[in-house]
Amino acid sequence: MAGTQRYIRYILIAFLCLIIVYFISSTSDPRDQLQSATDYIKSHSGSLTAHRDDEDEAPLPGLDDERPPIPLETGARTLPSALEDTDTTPNKPNELPPAVASGERMNATFVTLARNSDVWEIAESIRQVEDRFNRKYNYDWVFLNDNEFDEQFKRVTTALVSGKTKYGTIPKDHWSYPEWIDQDKAAKVRDEMREKKVIYGDSVSYRHMCRYESGFFFRHPLMLDYEWYWRVEPSIKLFCDINYDTFKFMAENKKKYSFVISLYEYVETIPTLWDSTKRWMEKHPDQVAEGNSMKFVSDDGGKTYNHCHFWSNFEIGNLNWLRGQAYMDYFDQLDKDGGFFYERWGDAPVHSVAAALMLKKEEIHFFNDISYYHVPFTHCPTGDDFRMDHKCHCNPSENFDWNGYSCTKRFFEVNDMELPKGWQQEQH
Amino acid sequence: MAGTQRYIRYILIAFLCLIIVYFISSTSDPRDQLQSATDYIKSHSGSLTAHRDDEDEAPLPGLDDERPPIPLETGARTLPSALEDTDTTPNKPNELPPAVASGERMNATFVTLARNSDVWEIAESIRQVEDRFNRKYNYDWVFLNDNEFDEQFKRVTTALVSGKTKYGTIPKDHWSYPEWIDQDKAAKVRDEMREKKVIYGDSVSYRHMCRYESGFFFRHPLMLDYEWYWRVEPSIKLFCDINYDTFKFMAENKKKYSFVISLYEYVETIPTLWDSTKRWMEKHPDQVAEGNSMKFVSDDGGKTYNHCHFWSNFEIGNLNWLRGQAYMDYFDQLDKDGGFFYERWGDAPVHSVAAALMLKKEEIHFFNDISYYHVPFTHCPTGDDFRMDHKCHCNPSENFDWNGYSCTKRFFEVNDMELPKGWQQEQH
Numbered sequence: 001m002a003g004t005q006r007y008i009r010y011i012l013i014a015f016l017c018l019i020i021v022y023f024i025s026s027t028s029d030p031r032d033q034l035q036s037a038t039d040y041i042k043s044h045s046g047s048l049t050a051h052r053d054d055e056d057e058a059p060l061p062g063l064d065d066e067r068p069p070i071p072l073e074t075g076a077r078t079l080p081s082a083l084e085d086t087d088t089t090p091n092k093p094n095e096l097p098p099a100v101a102s103g104e105r106m107n108a109t110f111v112t113l114a115r116n117s118d119v120w121e122i123a124e125s126i127r128q129v130e131d132r133f134n135r136k137y138n139y140d141w142v143f144l145n146d147n148e149f150d151e152q153f154k155r156v157t158t159a160l161v162s163g164k165t166k167y168g169t170i171p172k173d174h175w176s177y178p179e180w181i182d183q184d185k186a187a188k189v190r191d192e193m194r195e196k197k198v199i200y201g202d203s204v205s206y207r208h209m210c211r212y213e214s215g216f217f218f219r220h221p222l223m224l225d226y227e228w229y230w231r232v233e234p235s236i237k238l239f240c241d242i243n244y245d246t247f248k249f250m251a252e253n254k255k256k257y258s259f260v261i262s263l264y265e266y267v268e269t270i271p272t273l274w275d276s277t278k279r280w281m282e283k284h285p286d287q288v289a290e291g292n293s294m295k296f297v298s299d300d301g302g303k304t305y306n307h308c309h310f311w312s313n314f315e316i317g318n319l320n321w322l323r324g325q326a327y328m329d330y331f332d333q334l335d336k337d338g339g340f341f342y343e344r345w346g347d348a349p350v351h352s353v354a355a356a357l358m359l360k361k362e363e364i365h366f367f368n369d370i371s372y373y374h375v376p377f378t379h380c381p382t383g384d385d386f387r388m389d390h391k392c393h394c395n396p397s398e399n400f401d402w403n404g405y406s407c408t409k410r411f412f413e414v415n416d417m418e419l420p421k422g423w424q425q426e427q428h
Numbered sequence: 429m430a431g432t433q434r435y436i437r438y439i440l441i442a443f444l445c446l447i448i449v450y451f452i453s454s455t456s457d458p459r460d461q462l463q464s465a466t467d468y469i470k471s472h473s474g475s476l477t478a479h480r481d482d483e484d485e486a487p488l489p490g491l492d493d494e495r496p497p498i499p500l501e502t503g504a505r506t507l508p509s510a511l512e513d514t515d516t517t518p519n520k521p522n523e524l525p526p527a528v529a530s531g532e533r534m535n536a537t538f539v540t541l542a543r544n545s546d547v548w549e550i551a552e553s554i555r556q557v558e559d560r561f562n563r564k565y566n567y568d569w570v571f572l573n574d575n576e577f578d579e580q581f582k583r584v585t586t587a588l589v590s591g592k593t594k595y596g597t598i599p600k601d602h603w604s605y606p607e608w609i610d611q612d613k614a615a616k617v618r619d620e621m622r623e624k625k626v627i628y629g630d631s632v633s634y635r636h637m638c639r640y641e642s643g644f645f646f647r648h649p650l651m652l653d654y655e656w657y658w659r660v661e662p663s664i665k666l667f668c669d670i671n672y673d674t675f676k677f678m679a680e681n682k683k684k685y686s687f688v689i690s691l692y693e694y695v696e697t698i699p700t701l702w703d704s705t706k707r708w709m710e711k712h713p714d715q716v717a718e719g720n721s722m723k724f725v726s727d728d729g730g731k732t733y734n735h736c737h738f739w740s741n742f743e744i745g746n747l748n749w750l751r752g753q754a755y756m757d758y759f760d761q762l763d764k765d766g767g768f769f770y771e772r773w774g775d776a777p778v779h780s781v782a783a784a785l786m787l788k789k790e791e792i793h794f795f796n797d798i799s800y801y802h803v804p805f806t807h808c809p810t811g812d813d814f815r816m817d818h819k820c821h822c823n824p825s826e827n828f829d830w831n832g833y834s835c836t837k838r839f840f841e842v843n844d845m846e847l848p849k850g851w852q853q854e855q856h
Binding site: 156388 | 437441442444527548552554559584587588819821823
């Protein structure tokens with residue numbers, strides 16, 4: 001009797017211990033973490049649903065081993081029985097959550113100015129950015145248009161962007177002639193430029209676009225939420241994997257502006273840009289930074305402009321700098337002088353001159369490891385080892401960096417940077 | 429005394445239970461699986477090392493939160509202290525292991541026939557395949573060339589492919605005139621085709637390539653290891669995510685051949701291909717399958733060929749079928765008749781006619797969900813929902829499927845498949 005009681009007690013205690021241990025282990029079940037990561041990822045993806053409308057002619061295989069859980073998952077190997085239903089298509093979107101970097105995100109967004117008709121070219125660019133970078137980071141993407149975006153544009157872009165997508169219309173007064181502009185004079189200029197075959201010289205909308213990118217995009221209500229931006233245009237290419245947070249890099253290294261390609265501007269588009277710049281410098285000498293990159297934009301201490309500029313179709317930069325007093329004063333000077341319409345000032349030289357004069361040298365960054373193409377130029381980083389290490393698939397013979405028409409060598413000199421080994425062989 | 433003994437016994441039993449439970453749970457520690465998955469991935473990547481040769485002008489940030497472990501990892505959140513060394517570059521290749529599908533792999537490989545000069549175009553194609561599919565599956569890639577591959581080709585492709593890369597040279601006797609070919613007659617044909625401007629009609633190497641793809645690629649020693657292949661050419665594009673194992677799909681659904689684009693062949697390149705085909709049919713009636721796709725290739729029960737074929741620059745197929753008696757007998761007939769040289773027989777009609785006659789209808793698969801571009805045609809799946817669900821970025825107005833020059837509608841009819849909703853709006 002006592003013996004039986006004892007065994008019963010032992011069994012009960014053992015059972016109790018098992019329950020306690022099970023309880024302890026199940027509260028730190030990695031599956032909880034797994035679930036919340038999946039939710040996190042899903043909440044950042046567009047909503048996707050699977051269809052089975054294409055595979056009618058064949059019965060689907062049993063899907064036990066078809067469903068591909070990530071090997072890094074813990075214990076999640078048994079399928080919910082609903083998924084063994086042979087009605088489901090083998091192509092299940094989002095079944096493989098991407099490897100998303102942990103750690104905090106910067107207050108940053110991609111930004112694209114586009115027309116509805118650009119949708120497929122934008123889609124290509126989004127794919128490039130997502131595949132090489134953003135699928136790991138899920139940053140937002142702001143789209144701006146002087147017209148309203150249509151449903152197709154929003155649908156396609158939202159499906160492809162791994163962060164939140166936002167769509168903004170540009171206010172009319174940011175895309176029209178200021179009241180002080182003499183529109184007849186502006187029309188004459190367009191006629192002259194058409195004769196001289198100045199690229200985009202006959203276009204009104206191109207000028208509104210340049211003015212918008214120069215003075216307004218960073219002030220759009222949708223952009224006010226952010227501190228950092230990465231500008232993306234249609235039909236661009238990225239050739240190397242980018243495995244770090246470029247926005248965080250900028251922040252931690254106190255950069256305000258960056259580029260991948262630099263070149264000389266067509267002087268016919270900016271004959272008096274430097275005169276306006278000098279007027280601003282005289283009015284606001286305090287806004288001209290000590291230790292700036294004057295030598296990048298002028299070979300004579302500031303008397304004349306050498307036309308070097310950063311190619312603005314790629315920019316990762318700080319919005320607060322653009323929204324700051326110095327840049328706004330500069331833009332106001334340019335806007336009043338009217339060169340956006342009386343000439344054809346591009347936002348690239350405008351941003352570049354501003355960055356070169358208002359920022360310290362070390363606040364401008366050359367993203368050598370972001371290999372980039374925008375018609376017609378390519379930045380393909382110099383050095384075979386570098387390219388292999390970064391899984392670059394660009395053709396080095398297309399690298400524009402050391403071409404006589406590029407200003408990148410000058411940038412290296414101004415910043416006392418050593419030219420990369422092998423650059424002489426890549427002077428294309 | 430008895431009471432104390434009892435408590436001691438209870439404690440010992442509880443302790444024993446804890447030990448047993450711990451032992452049971454630790455043998456199935458997911459971290460073991462984690463480690464082996466990481467090893468698996470590493471063993472399939474090219475060897476990559478990080479360099480710090482570009483970021484000399486700024487101190488690097490502390491990297492604690494920079495290093496991005498996947499949130500799905502269990503417990504692996506503390507960095508090895510070596511990585512907090514500020515000498516390391518923020519761009520650390522392979523720090524984010526891709527989400528790789530678990531489950532077994534099929535005995536399959538990608539295969540590409542290429543010249544050394546094709547390296548950058550191949551690199552583009554590899555990127556497409558990797559980004560949309562293979563980074564999740566890490567299948568091998570065989571490269572074949574009638575010349576030796578140079579170091580650059582091997583280096584670039586190995587860096588980009590997530591599986592093992594293999595390089596094979598084509599034996600001379602698979603890329604030369606068989607001894608029974610009248611080379612003067614062949615030269616005359618090339619002259620005539622040059623006059624008539626038949627595309628590639630004046631090319632010797634093109635014909636060797638077609639003959640190689642028709643009769644030999646699947647017999648290359650490097651290919652003998654595999655059962656399945658996916659053919660990839662330079663400068664292709666894939667527009668939709670592919671989230672399942674296409675090789676496994678083929679195997680489990682008993683498919684032997686597949687396509688994405690079909691079209692009519694130029695009759696000037698294949699005037700007597702069908703006559704050779706009929707000769708083979710008469711010699712080997714047993715090799716002609718019952719319930720085959722005769723209706724896809726002939727509108728009169730086999731008297732004449734309607735020139736419909738599958739576009740072979742994309743194929744996912746079974747190598748054993750190609751290496752089988754029926755296909756080899758067919759190829760031998762064609763090779764003896766000499767049309768590869770006396771005409772300009774492409775491997776596309778050759779593969780297609782063989783598949784249409786030797787395989788049952790249901791053994792040929794149309795990969796609607798693999799959206800594909802090879803100059804100058806695109807397969808962009810019909811249906812807005814379908815495209816959004818599969819994250820496709822192709823322009824639907826470029827879909828060739830329902831173009832009058834495509835044979836895909838015929839394929840649907842032959843297989844009693846319902847045409848996808850909205851196809852009429854996509855007849856471009």
